[in-house]
Amino acid sequence: MISLTVTAVVFGVVFLAELPDKTALAGLVLGTRYRASYVFAGVAAAFALHVALAVAAGSVLTLLPQQIVQALTGVLFLGGAAVLLLKKAEDEEEVRKPENQSFWKVSGAGFMLILVAEFGDLTQIMTANLAARYDDPLSVGLGAVLALWAVAGIGIVGGKALMKKVPLRLITQIAALVMLALGVWSLWEAVTG
DSSP states (O other), rough: OOOOOHHHHHHHHHHHHHHHSSSHHHHHHHHHHHHHHHHHHHHHHHHHHHHHHHHHHGGGGGSSSSHHHHHHHHHHHHHHHHHHHHHHHHHHHHHHGGGGSSSHHHHHHHHHHHHHHHHTTTHHHHHHHHHHHHHOHHHHHHHHHHHHHHHHHHHHHHHHHHHHHHHHHHHHHHHHOOOHHHHHHHHHHHHHO
């Protein structure tokens, strides 16, 4: 039986924690480049897997050494920034053409990005803690996955809307600089923490 109270509490906590996180940025970047429904399918599948792992693990994820998680996150952000900065400029009309984007390629890219970037993330650890606290894995899992899907959807739709007003090259450069800053910050926390 699903508890609507637990589901609502978990949704609110996870939604607010994830909204300013890298997921919205990742969704925004992917949303500017690819068909939104394909991106969402991959991102949603990755989040469903993350929530299942968090709920199954309970509070065990909180035992991971924080410095290792921060160092890996930093390296992944720096790698993402490098890929964005070094990639050759694409014609915006080519990026927008759905026929150039297979479902499996786009959804797979979204899935892998979220799968790697979100492992050990604050919301995954929070979900594990909430699952341990409420001892209601189904309600916690439902609340968490709906919150993560909502944030991803906002990021993806925001990316599509932004691309209509701002050149793709500028969006890519800004996203790369943000990822670079987040990478340096994560590595700094890993070294000084």
